[in-house]
Amino acid sequence: MHYHPENIEPKWRSEWIKNELYKVYNDSEQPKYYVLDMFPYPSGAGLHVGHPLGYIASDIFARFKRLKGFNVLHPMGYDAFGLPAEQYAIQTGVKPAISTETNIKRYREQLDNIGFSYDWSREVKTSDPEFYKWTQWIFLRLFNHYYDNTLQKARPISELINHFEKNGNIGIEAANSQDSMFTAQDWIAKSPKEKDDVLMNYRLAYRKTGYVNWCEALGTVLANDEVKDGVSERGGHPVEKKAMMQWSLRITAYVERLLNDLNTLEWTDALKAMQRNWIGRSEGAKMFFNVSDKAFKLEIFTTRPDTIFGVTFMVLAPEHEFVSLLTIPENKAEVDAYLEYVKTRSDVDRMSEAKEVTGVFTGSYAIHPFTGKRIPIWIGEYVLIDYGTGAIMAVPCDDERDNNFAKKFNLDIIEIIDRTEYPGALPHSKIGKIINSDFLNGMDVQDAIAFMFDKIKSMGIGEKKVNYKLRDANFSRQRYWGEPFPIAYDSEGVSNALSDDQLPLELPDLDDFQPASGGKSPLARVESWIDQFNGLTLETDTMPGFAGSSWYFLRYMDADNTNEFASKEALNYWKDVDVYIGGTEHAVGHLMYSRFWHKFLYDLGFVPTTEPFKKLINQGMITAYGYYAENLRLEDGRMLIGNSCDLANADNVNVGSPIRLAYITDYLDPQGRIYQQAFTEYFNAFGKDYFVNGDISKYHWVEDEKGEFYFTVNIVQEKMSKSKYNVQNPDEIVSRYGADCFRMYEMFLGPIEQSKPWDTKGIDGVNRFLRKYWSLYFDENGWSVNDITPTAEEYKILHTTIRKVTDDIERFSFNTCVSAFMMCVNELKRLECNKKEILNALNILLAPFAPFITEELNQLLGNKDSVHKASYPIYDEKYLILDTVEYPICVNGKKRDLVTLSSSLTQKEIQELAPTLGNVKKYIEGKDLQRIIVVPGKMINLVVKS
């Protein structure tokens, strides 16, 4: 009898489905446990070996918890809205709904192959109207609430309107996007459109014109976390700042709670740090500067009010609203030219090149609040419009950027900090003594900061203020494949929320997915859809990918509910996610938005917890090796330069940048076969095919004096992705070795939170283990398990393994679990142990890792019920105790000898006994024995002075 997974696995797969083995009920008496995976985007490439890493870990954990007696919710679904499906539709005409369905089917097959214990009756798809009905429903609640800063809670917008009618906005402490005051009379006098505009300043989901990340290539706006290094996360297209009317979510209202509640979470420090970083809290002061000959004041934010006497100029962001007001006629031409120049620069330009200092003088002056001096007001792109107030007071002596700016444009620099008494202090650090600063002279920097907070407050020119890097989340996408906004506008442009019974507002069926003119979504062309609510015009933007993913984990709790997103009972029973497993790539996007939505739903009384994910495990990426040729020279001496990521811009790439190796399909050889030859040689060296993802003719050829062909190879680890053609498919491994082997091998690779390159060279070891495990149950005559009572040694092996595996699963150390199983089986094999009591317990122990082989053996062992419904074995200390223990004898920490002692001896007894032992005596004879250190079970250490 040999181990044949291909005979075992399909059988149990269908058996489990038939018996609804993994169905979970909400009315259990058992304690609940919620184990969740970050649901995948069903891409056309299918699952690769990286996806299941986290899924396998969570599946093992879920199965373990089930065997431990918990009612475990372990669901799966699909983040089914998104750009790739729509891009695909534009290219091929296949409708996103269709391609998404196809991809989901494929994902499901692949997932089923691996033997996950998901309760598929709770499956969710964010693109399903029955699901996005509730996404829209939550959006409407966000739209209809504002954030009360005093209560630190979301409140209905109707309360705010009541207040406006009685008192205007006087006495309102709310998160808002403006702070001009109005009275009750002002409010009543406003037109509906004006009222709508005012309310937009308070709503948690609101519309405003702002500078957004516009991606021309994708034809849509992106959120900050969807932009990486100045290009779009999806596709790597350039992104520019553009002023547009957009929906936003007021996540900044929750910023303090999002920051403080991090302390309550069992997340890694790294991840919490990322979130803190993204939130970017900094304490400082806002200050107002009078402007010469102008009625308005200029507001700035600074963390260093102590440096006020070092201020020699001011700088505004180019987009600042005062730019035109402050530009004097003589400087207008120059300023306009500068603004024009700034407009042409994308984010990549601003980031990539060496920091070049640019700016222009407006011609206006601010007045220094203490010295009364005139301070020139400049415009510079290093000041960002969306941080602080978009304007700064420049202190060139103590800020590197201000310093560079001052040097470039010959502006004054006044030294105001003396660090000579603090030799270790770095320049620009908050350490030193203030000089040249009137009443601040001689003060310590820290004291001066505190002093200035009070000073500016008492003078009425400013006050303490906390600033954040976190911005409100851009929530509009000019795309088709997303949730439509349940918002319609009247002829005045006043926004109207649809009523709950009009939900879901479904996407219309479409044939043409090209963006509509004016940077609008394809929906803008579908008049019948836009005008379906008589007289009103529907919003044509759709929600971004993170809309559905911000709350999907709640839907699993009660996935079929048609009256609520989930019932109160379900929400109160399952509460929150106990363990959430997923990649770090969602550290600041999905995880931040989910926390925000969850807190909002908590404020409204829908969910019982303030945080959605108690514990978070970050699985590392499974990477692939990427082979890049560097300095690839051809036989005629010319050098091939290029960069696979952006072939269109290959001309701009520097010599030496890596080129992705490519197998050329439509190779345009400019001269002859020689180039073809060069590539072929390279590829043969690796015995693999590579594909070029662009047109070879766009590479740039450079002359070189040497007539040799050579290259250097750079091997890097990189993300698996379809675009890199390095995807490893799990199905091949499963069909060759079986799902059990695949699961255990992925766990055996190393700690789950670590990134590691995919490599199959160790898989035989795991396969050998499974065969060895199987062979414990059989001999040459077949089934050989017997009922003989196990020996003490056999019990010891079993119980050591139970203890090790139980502890290691709890701390998500699955690779060491696999090692423990291997060691256990090796030992049992050595003892030729085929006793039922041992094997039955071991089989349950192994079940979470290898569900198929254990289920088969469980049946052969004569157990009627599934092994996945068994009770997890508990280890018993009594089996771990040995009669004798071999102690190493160490002298001053160095191992010298061994001594065998009874295991019943206490630490103290050994300490007293040790000097009398013969083989200890010889080490202490003639020496000065200071003391004896006994580590029970580990060692006896003699501390001697020689």
Next chain:
RNA sequence: GCCGAAGUGGUGGAAUUGGUAGACACGCUGGACUCAAAAUCCAGUGCUAGCAAUAGUGUGCGGGUUCGAGUCCCGCCUUCGGUACCA
């Protein structure tokens, strides 16, 4: 630059609170079985010296604390991840 994580054999990695470093596996070497191969099994395998027992040495580098340091402290180096004209 700043924040975070990590550096251990030829390789992946183990060592849970400071206590025999290298578990478990891959690979490699030798052997058994076989006409042969595959598979399987047995033995060896950090490095240096030695036929060997054994001795010395050894967890990125340099110091320190300790009877004892991969683990703790101080100062560096390297790699990876995040982030950046954030005032």
